[in-house]
Amino acid sequence: MKYFFASRTNRLLSSPLRDIREMSGKEYFISLAEELPAEELFPFKLLEQAALSVFSSGPSALQYGEQAGYSPLREWLNNDWNVRKGIRTVSDQILLTTGTQQAIDLVMRLLLEPGDSVLVEHPTSPGCLEVLEMQGAAIVPVFGDQDGILPDVLEQHMQRVRPKLLFAAPSFSNPTGILWSMERREAVLDLCARYGVLLVEDDSYGELHFDGLEPAAFYHKYPSLFALDTADQGGHVLYIGSFSKTVAPALRTGWAAGHPALIEAMTSVKRIADGQSSPMNQRLLYELLAQSPFRWGDHLSMLNREYKTRLKLMLELLKRPGWKGCSYNIPQGGMYLWVQLPEGLNSEALLKAALLKGVSFLPGTLCSTGTLDQRYIRLNFSRPGRDELLLGMNLISEAILEFTARS
Numbered sequence: 001m002k003y004f005f006a007s008r009t010n011r012l013l014s015s016p017l018r019d020i021r022e023m024s025g026k027e028y029f030i031s032l033a034e035e036l037p038a039e040e041l042f043p044f045k046l047l048e049q050a051a052l053s054v055f056s057s058g059p060s061a062l063q064y065g066e067q068a069g070y071s072p073l074r075e076w077l078n079n080d081w082n083v084r085k086g087i088r089t090v091s092d093q094i095l096l097t098t099g100t101q102q103a104i105d106l107v108m109r110l111l112l113e114p115g116d117s118v119l120v121e122h123p124t125s126p127g128c129l130e131v132l133e134m135q136g137a138a139i140v141p142v143f144g145d146q147d148g149i150l151p152d153v154l155e156q157h158m159q160r161v162r163p164k165l166l167f168a169a170p171s172f173s174n175p176t177g178i179l180w181s182m183e184r185r186e187a188v189l190d191l192c193a194r195y196g197v198l199l200v201e202d203d204s205y206g207e208l209h210f211d212g213l214e215p216a217a218f219y220h221k222y223p224s225l226f227a228l229d230t231a232d233q234g235g236h237v238l239y240i241g242s243f244s245k246t247v248a249p250a251l252r253t254g255w256a257a258g259h260p261a262l263i264e265a266m267t268s269v270k271r272i273a274d275g276q277s278s279p280m281n282q283r284l285l286y287e288l289l290a291q292s293p294f295r296w297g298d299h300l301s302m303l304n305r306e307y308k309t310r311l312k313l314m315l316e317l318l319k320r321p322g323w324k325g326c327s328y329n330i331p332q333g334g335m336y337l338w339v340q341l342p343e344g345l346n347s348e349a350l351l352k353a354a355l356l357k358g359v360s361f362l363p364g365t366l367c368s369t370g371t372l373d374q375r376y377i378r379l380n381f382s383r384p385g386r387d388e389l390l391l392g393m394n395l396i397s398e399a400i401l402e403f404t405a406r407s
Contacts, residue, residue, distance in 0.1 A: 008133050020351075020360045030392035033360040035174065035245075035335070036383040038310075041303060042248045046294045050287035054280065065279030068267050069096025069255070073286040077255060080289070080296065086219050087227045087239075092260045095267050096253060098277040100204050100242040101127050103256040104167075106266045106273065107200060107238055108135050117161040121149055121168040123175055123338070123367035123376070125202065128167050139369050142166070146329060148180030151187040158195045166192060166199045170225055171206035175367045175378035176338040177331025179209075179222060189225050193236045198262075201225045204242045204254075207300050209333035210308040215297065226257060235259035243285060245335065245382075246300060251281045307335065307382050313389055314381045322397025325404070335382040338364075341375045345403055348374065353399040359392045 020033045054061050068074065074094045082089060097103040104127065112118065114136030120128065122141035132139050140157055144150050148170060157163065168188070170180040180188075192199040201224065209218055219227070226239035235258070242254035256266060270276070288294050314337055315330065317323070325342030341347060347363035354360060364376025384392060 008136055012130055012133065020355075020362075028358050030359045030384065030388050030395070032379045032381075032384060032389075032392050032396070033362040034380060034383070036380065037245050037249065037303075037335070038306065038383050038385075040385075041306060043288065043294055043299060046292050047248065047284065047288055050284050050292055053287050053291065054283045061280055061283060063279070065276060065282070067271060067276050068092075068094070068263075069277060070279055070282035070286060072290070073253075073282050074255075076286060076290055077257075081241075084215050084219070084297075085224055085227060087224060087257070088230050089257050090260075093257055093263055095256045095263050095270065096277055096282055097256060097270070098252045098254070098274060099244055099249075100202065100240055100254045101131070102270075102273065102277075103240045103254055103266075104128055104200070104202070105131050106269050107165075107198075107256070107262075108132060108137070109273075110262075110265055110269050111164055111198070112137050117163040119154070119157055119161075119163045119166040119197070121166075121173060123364065123373050124167065125169070125174045126362070126366040128202070129367070129369070132167075141369060141372065144178070144184075146178060148178065148184035149188055151184070151191060154188060155191055155195075158191060158197060163197055166197050167202065168199065168225075169202040169205070171203055171222060172208060172331060172334030173202075174205065174334070175336050175362070175364070175376075176329070177205075177334040177336055178329075179332050182221065182223070185223065185225055185228060189228055189234075189236065193229075193234055197236075199225060199229075199237045200240065201237050202240050204240070204245055205334040206241075207246050208304060208307060208335065210304055210311065211332055235262075238262060246303065247285065247288070251285055252278065253281055253285050304333075310381045310384070310386075310389065311337070313386060314379065314393065317390065317393040320394075320397060322394070322401050326400075335380055337379045337381060339377050339379060341377060341400070342404060343375075345400065346374050347377050350377070350396075350399055350403060353402065354396050357395040357399060359395040361396060 074091050077094055078089050108131050112135045116137055117140055118132055118137045119140050119142050122143050140161055142149050142154050226237045229237040238258040240256050326339050328339045351363050362378040364373030
């Protein structure tokens with residue numbers, strides 16, 4: 001039988017990510033492309049103990065749970081997480097989701113009609129773009145600089161297309177690692193409030209910062225947009241967070257925080273999407289966070305020290321001759337380095353050559369609409385160990401040299 005797929009699936013089905021993920025399972029292959037934390041830094045033994053504690057509670061650990069998510073974990077977010085981030089919420093403002101991707105999917109399903117305009121920080125998360133394309137949204141990129149989205153550009157788009165949403169990641173965005181200034185945070189939030197545009201704030205990487213500041217000092221200097229909004233009880237921001245990058249991806253636990261009416265509606269949509277996220281995983285995570293010897297703050301500090309070291313190594317490798325002509329800005333946090341290739345070099349063509357050598361990166365075209373970022377690549381520095389980073393970066397530089405030698 002011949003299948004006729006919807007036209008909006010074309011980009012998804014032809015994405016280079018399919019080749020990358022197929023190759024990533026091979027033992028010899030080095031991936032600098034995927035959105036993965038370091039496995040050796042997972043709190044594996046403590047999660048093992050937490051699992052034993054959860055299962056010792058009896059068969060109820062395997063039963064369906066609350067649709068909005070395991071209430072003790074939501075309470076933990078309302079208390080411990082709120083104190084750390086300077087955010088004020090109550091339980092009915094939080095929905096536990098199957099990772100960040102589902103939270104994005106739920107709000108887009110809830111609010112968008114086909115053809116609705118959505119503003120996205122440029123460049124942006126490939127996962128967000130995939131969701132928007134599947135919803136048939138008209139995606140409008142909003143450009144910025146190293147301090148964040150440019151307010152005058154944002155306002156022009158708001159006046160021109162009357163968007164439903166703005167999707168942005170003010171703290172260490174995927175893929176650029178940009179950290180918005182306080183001035184930009186306040187200006188963008190003010191524009192969203194004035195034009196009635198919901199701001200979807202992706203804070204998946206917000207805990208991964210390398211400046212050495214204590215949490216209280218960091219979040220005072222760079223507060224979440226949701227924190228700024230809730231201080232005024234505005235309801236203009238939907239916050240999205242995740243434990244995938246800081247604890248373990250396989251737990252598939254993220255959350256959305258926002259106005260109770262928005263969270264209630266998203267919960268109804270989630271009932272159609274998957275009924276509920278895994279209560280067992282949520283109980284396991286709560287047991288780790290609240291009941292075991294695990295120390296959340298110490299764990300995050302360890303991650304930040306280690307990822308800072310790996311970033312430094314990648315930056316040193318970029319000084320080698322094979323990377324001549326490439327340019328980049330050094331991120332202050334996150335998991336990625338966004339690199340511009342030499343003039344005339346296409347990231348997707350380079351990827352094909354790199355895959356033959358046993359290494360991958362993410363081509364920039366997956367982080368934008370059209371061909372806006374065809375000269376960019378995203379490199380992940382969090383997962384590979386020292387030896388993998390050394391070999392992987394050298395193999396990519398070999399591919400670059402082969403291309404530049406022909407021109």
